[in-house]
Amino acid sequence: MIKIVLSFSIFFLSLNYAVAQSTLSITMTGFKNDTGQALIAVHNTKKTFLKKTEPFRHAVVPILNKVAKVSFDNLPFGTYSVSVFHDENSNMDLDAILGVFPKEDYGFSNNARAKFGPPKYKHTLFKLDKREIKNLLILIGPAVKEGTKLPEHLKTNEHRLQQSDSPRSDHKEQP
Numbered sequence: 001m002i003k004i005v006l007s008f009s010i011f012f013l014s015l016n017y018a019v020a021q022s023t024l025s026i027t028m029t030g031f032k033n034d035t036g037q038a039l040i041a042v043h044n045t046k047k048t049f050l051k052k053t054e055p056f057r058h059a060v061v062p063i064l065n066k067v068a069k070v071s072f073d074n075l076p077f078g079t080y081s082v083s084v085f086h087d088e089n090s091n092m093d094l095d096a097i098l099g100v101f102p103k104e105d106y107g108f109s110n111n112a113r114a115k116f117g118p119p120k121y122k123h124t125l126f127k128l129d130k131r132e133i134k135n136l137l138i139l140i141g142p143a144v145k146e147g148t149k150l151p152e153h154l155k156t157n158e159h160r161l162q163q164s165d166s167p168r169s170d171h172k173e174q175p
Helices: 002-018 152-163
Strands: 021-029 037-043 057-062 067-076 078-087 106-108 126-128 133-139
Touching (some): 021 037, 037 067
């Protein structure tokens, strides 16, 4: 009986070892201050990229000396994307003008950027395909700043939004 239990234990341990896994270590720099926190999302599908749905993995970490660091252990081999933003007011939400123009700084894996809007998912992708500690450096970049001139048709809408007393219905706080 002991031999059977021992054999099953070794078998299941070897199966666990056979699942290829890596560690992702992320260093984020370029924060303008240490106020608030960094919110990091690791995506393994386009379905969660920049959506208010649960990403594959996520973390909330403090910013110290304008740098934030986090590691994700035991990631299966695969293709991933990382998105980060500086949650300066610690409300667990990327604040944006009209829900479109970010007011808080952000960054992506591969330091992907686009002229207008966020980068495409495919430009943020990287592979984990061997047992390793993969180090990513993500530069946090500027968002729309207070006082930025918006097109006239957006200014009118922004004024209406600021006058509204109704709470945002799309706000979803992550646990």
